[in-house]
Amino acid sequence: MHEKSCCIGHYEGGLERDSRDAFISAVNEAVDTPDPAPWHAVNANSIVGDVGMVQVENIRLCMHSNDTLxxxxxENRWIIVSKVFFLRPAE
Structure with a gap:
């Protein structure tokens, strides 16, 4: 993730917007041990010139979400500049 990237979406009834470092810190605080069975699937991707978009569905830490990156x-590498997420309601 780019140092100035952000992560934004609705979480626990409110709008959450975090910088890259705040997002990483929140994940680290929430996780005592790595998820033993994370799952993900790439549902869509697109590239136009030097801009790309990837939609990823994932389940980790008992949360099911769709992320648009x-x-x-x-400088010859792809870097995430934003993450917008949709956290699916618990079934």
Whole structure:
């Protein structure tokens, strides 16, 4: 993730917007041990020039979400510049 990237979506009834470092810190605080069985699937992707988009569905830490990642190709590598998430309601 780019150092100035952000993560945004609805969480626990409110709008959550975190910087990359705040997002990483929140995940680290929430996780005592790694998820033994994470799951993910890439549902869509698109590239136009040096801009990309990937939609990823995942289940980790008992949460099912859909993430839309925007990427930029910079200095010969792809880097995430934003993550917008939809946290699916518990079934």
């Amino acid at each position: 925007t990427l930029l190709r910079h």
